[in-house]
Amino acid sequence: MGNGFSLFPAQASTFAPDVDALYFFVLAVSAFFALAIAVAVIVLGVKYRRRHVGEVGARVEGNLVLELLWSIIPTMITMVMFGWGASVYYHLRRAPDEALQVYAVGKQWMWKFQHLEGQREINELHVPLGRAVKVTIASEDVLHSLYFPSFRQKMDAIPGRYTTLWFEASQVGTYHIFCAEYCGTNHSRMIGQVVVMEPAAYQSWLSGGGEGSLAQRGAALFQQLACNSCHLDSGQGRGPSLKDIFGKPVEFQDGSSTIVNEAYLRESILTSQAKIVKGFQPLMPTFQGLISEEGLVALIEHVKSLSPNASTAPPAAAPAPAAPPAPATPPRR
């Protein structure tokens, strides 16, 4: 960033070369066909230009073989594009299990980032080189879109639910962060920079914070909101114990179950009556409007920290909770 004029963006993530290769492939095919058509119409235009006023063209009806050829060949070429594109996309969307977790909150008109260790940043994100980073994105107001052009990665921030993206930076440096989804007056000022650091430098940057980790902040909030008066570790409280639940299945009063994940925790805090854990009463008040998006991620991190063995993600393909995405929104102005 700050570097001068260029015609091509920096390749600063592990999948930037993949995306670029795909891009050049489709571009090359496109250029070939565009040029072929351009040359053909010009050559034909010169060769068959009208020589005298009354001339008409020859009678040619059409040709079935040709029609089939130029339908089937492009179809096959586009299927290659589709397959290749879909595999790159799957890679872009599927975060590896051991990814470093970062939270991002978009609001008019800034990006707020929080690290698990407690650092909070605005419009700036520090990430280590060579480590997968998963960003969980929320929005406090309208749609935004978190965009890292040098990483070739982007995801909308949608009020009322979490979305995620991930990347692994491959080159030390400072790169743009943009908001790509129009969000009002200062949409074009909702920009920032992502700083890719050597792992050691990143570690020392992390320890420079001193606010306490995200989970610690969540623990404080847990006390402050009196969550701890019901959610006793012993399981004897009025609410279920939150110890060692993350990544494990939980069963509800109506017999259904789900795997505890961020989305479920978010829903349980904001829409506490949506799912009632089996054996408990629907006593918990809703925290809708009482807690900010940032406080929410701190609480979730706190709950996660109570499940030390669940640091690696739970088994894949959890049975779909046939439920709405945590339908809740932060307070509005």
Next chain:
Amino acid sequence: MEATPTLPALHYLNNGYGLKSWLLTKDHKRIAILYLISISVFFFLGGLMALLIRLELATPEADLLSSDTYNKAFTLHGVIMVFFFLIPSIPATLGNFFIPMMVGAKDLAFPRINLLSWYIYLVGGIFTFYALAAGGVDTGWTFYTPYSAAVSNTHVIATALGVFIAGFSSILTGLNFVVTIHRMRAPGMTWFRLPLFVWAHYATSLIQILGTPVIAITMLMVFVERAFGFGIFDPARGGDPVLFQHLFWFYSHPAVYIMILPALGVMSELIAAFSRKKVFGYSFVAFSSLAIAVFSFIVWAHHMFVAGISVYSAMVFSFLSFSVAIPSAVKVFNWTATLYKASISFETPMLYAYGFMGLFTFGGLTGLILATLGTDVHLHDTYFVVAHFHYIMVGGAIMGYLGGLHYWWPKMVGRMYNEFLSRIAAILVFVGFNLTFFPQFVLGYLGMPRRYHMYPPEFQVLNVLSSAGASVLGLGYVLPLLYLLYSLKKGAVAGPNPWGAAGLEWRTSSPPPTENFPITPRVTTEAYEFEPQMAPEFKLV
């Protein structure tokens, strides 16, 4: 042979004078002229907004407009150009004028509904003008919720109602065309003798009929949410803003084909007329229009690949999106093949047709890059998308519209325009267009997001190029306005068939009489039968 053609004594233009004879007319040709005037007003208004946008973007800083004003400028540019210019552009003017003539009918099936559609369009336009005059609207033409429904404090309601109302005008035009093409064909005019322009409009009408009601109801839902505090998309009440996007794009993707299909129809006419040859693979070109219309309804979520939709759904929609590329490619290949062993002349309309071939092909192919999932994540909502759809909308639809206008202008007004100036304008449009929008592809891959009022300084060189191109393009658009108006009084008299073209519309006087043909024509030949004696010397009527 050398006799100078004269204007017919009685034609639709001199059949009644005065405002009333125009405002209460049921003649499809006069209604087409009314539309032509009104969409031109909107076109230049939308163009003015584009000018403001490009001027502002010449520098990275915010120096000409405030952010709010800039946002309003691009919103109105989009709303006006999409809903009030491109969607009615070819169907309501050229289609309205020539579809009855091409099928050999006296008028459309429902002349009064045709006039009604123009008034509805005007009412929609007045709502939009009101929004503009009262302070503008800043949601972007896409009206994404929750910004449009709850947050923006501009005139969303008036604009949404304007779009809602204009939608009905579009529906009525489509309905009229479908019924006309089904029921009003002259004796002998079978489906496979119809000009491809008619086929393209038939396909367009299907989209207008099937898609437009969905945008209408979506706008209505935004309206009730904003006006009465209902909650349908409101995330605070559990609503889903992404549902809005599904409904919006269910119409707005097919709407792209409402804009481009008629231009593809014009292209078939131009290529045939100026190469004096039947379009290669007529039935494939005809059916590819219908295929595009049907496929256009199953690809919409490719606008939402990063909007949090399911990974599998994204894959399905990406797959289906490629399917719509094939019939478009088939058309381009067939046009190219038409030029083989043809007799090609390069009057102005053919210059536009050649320009169209280049720009539409390139625009369509860049669409493949956006339909490919892996690259779309990077390119979505960047200037790459802006450049892509301007290649289709401006390079395709407007080139087609201008080409068609120049082709049929002698028929519509009975006089020729200045050929030299019109060629200059066609070249200016082509050069200016590429200079404006090609740099935006590069900007997009560099990562410049769309709807940005300010941008990092390293993007400036390309933006300046684009702004410079826009001024050339603007010149190319103003020039036709001048020489076409001039030709109304001073142009050389054209005669019934100045191009030596085939088709029923050229077999009547220019301008045509109110009832189009002296007697109901009987059709005995295929479309695009160019007999050697149909050269300009030959007089049919």
Next chain:
Amino acid sequence: MSHIASVKSYVTIFLILMVMTTITVAVAFVHLGFFNKVVAVGIATFKATLVILYFMHVKYSSRLTKLVVVSGFFFLLILLGLTMADYGSRAWIPVPPTLE
């Protein structure tokens, strides 16, 4: 369109519609789980079909008219089906459930 149906046939259709309305109300008071929805929409569709075929004379109309009617419901199903396909498959991403 020149087909003229008898009064008796119209009244018969009307009575069937009434009976169907009664059934659909009655079924709503019985707990059938998922099948409540199926029955409700099924009966409504049956009633709508009767109205379209007999009251609106589609049974005696041209193939073109029939095609128009069917295509309306076809494109409606595209809208409903492809949109719900997105919502339905969001949860089954085979990635860690942390990714939603």
Next chain:
Amino acid sequence: MEQQKEASTLGMWTFLLTEILFFGGLFMAYMLYRIWYHDAFAAASRTLDLRWGGLNTVVLIASSLTMALGVRSAQLNRRKPLLLWLLATVVLGSVFLGVKVIEYSDKFEHHHVPGPNFVWESHEAAPAGEHQLGGGGPVTEPGRAASESAGHAPAASNPQFQQWTQIYFSLYFTMTGLHALHMIVGIVLMSVIAWMAWMGRFDDHYYTPVEMSGLYWHFVDIVWIYLFPLLYLIDRS
């Protein structure tokens, strides 16, 4: 004449095609939210009075019958019966709207109109006449916990539940409002047609306007045939 009639028929059906997709957008929203918020929708649906809804269904289907018989009279060139059937249709349509006014005013009284004044009281969640849930406080076994629903206990005291019922009522008012608007247009149309019949404009060769407005009327009926079970009968068990 024949060509004109065929054109009108095709035109009318094409128009009805757009109407299907017009209401289709609303049905899409309804379907999604009903799946997501089944219990809230069911609870909100139970606040509608089934008697009024049922009456209106009967009235509207009856009006379709009178309309069909009206068209038949026109086909047979019986002017007086045509006029009577058309008037009967207008009367039944007006009865429908009258009932709708009663229902709407009831909603206003109960603050069930979405927006800032919306109020949802917890006892309203109860199936009519059955469990009266203790107001305010959380409830133990709210009626039917182990339902087929998407895992939501219908906990009426939950503020989120209130928001979801608001979505139901937003859709209820938009859908029935739009339907009522179509009814009003239909009644005006029918009155004009009846007047034209009175003036003797129709005979057995020319009755296209009667037939076309009949198609419109039946379509509006069909919309209600779907709206009635979807809005009133979500879950009454």
